[in-house]
Amino acid sequence: MVHVVTPEMYKKYKEKVLGLSNAIQEGERGLSVREIADKLGLKLEDVKEILSVAEKDVPLSWYEDAERFKEERVRASFRSRRSRSSESK
């Protein structure tokens, strides 16, 4: 059986672990899994599990939206290129 954390432990530490990690990078660098474990007094393998799940615990729609975002950006980039080129003529 692979090592997993209990849903209760996950819920308790999810935000703390994410906040300390480099999931959102701002100012000081994020902590590594080992550093987070030391700081929160948790086992290294538990922090690995919590972070691994938490980073993917986002809506699936983000991935579908990402495709739409890229398509819209490409279209916008071509529109602005065409308008620049017609302005220069």
Add this chain to the structure above:
Amino acid sequence: MSNLPVAEEKIKKFARKNGALITGIASVSSIDEEAPKGHRPSEVLEGAKSVIVVGGGKINLGAYKSPMAYIPGYISSVKVSGVHRIAFKLADFIEKEFDHYAIFSPQALSGANQPVIDDELCAIKAGLGTRAIAAYRVLNKTHGFLNYASVITTMPLKSDSPIKKPVCPAPECVEMWEESQTTPCLQVCPQCLKAEIKDGTIKKIKFNRMIHESRSQTTSTSAFQKILLEALNEKDPEKKKMMLLGDFFSRTIRSMAYNYNLSNTTIECLRVCPVEQRSYSKQKARG
């Protein structure tokens, strides 16, 4: 005993010959100082002294000219493996030529998105560029955005100096910031990026890697796990069939099987970077 300046030149020449656009060297101690515990070169290879960083795999200019959103990401993703191959060969070369241990910096991730070694931090320390707002990546003044890979070795080598003057923000971005408190990259991707510029330099960057991951690794392993989980939880067998045999899940599996579209699949903030676009100026001049 090897003549170190000659060794460095040989190493850089080998990297160039194998496709690197730029190569830099950093001491392990300088990287260890900033890298978090568990991700330091000295923890990856016992007795490590130097890290050689190769930069290359620049996305073809044509990718920026393609109206198909998948094309740039596909090209960019394939280019990453090219740079890894250069570093892999370089590690072999160092062992055979100089009789020192060398390993290609392992890119395997833990369960979380934590690379063993931060190649971009190594690139900064090796003087290859400075941190940019766009995708929090390393920007080189001449070559724009490149992909980087590192070789960790026990061989003591003379380090290159980190670049003192930040490449980002470019002068036109500073101007734009002064007029409207934004830059081209911030304007394109306000969900992933936030930043503040003061006196012409970056004062603050906030990079949301979780949102970025869904854009840069859209049909990748995380998406695979998420769809699989939804499908396992789905009670209706017909709906489950649609989810697992549908277009998005099929492309996700294909990406993993053929090792493409796994990373770097969004270039939208790079597309608008003036330094990146200038790096293609010679190609543009040729039409």
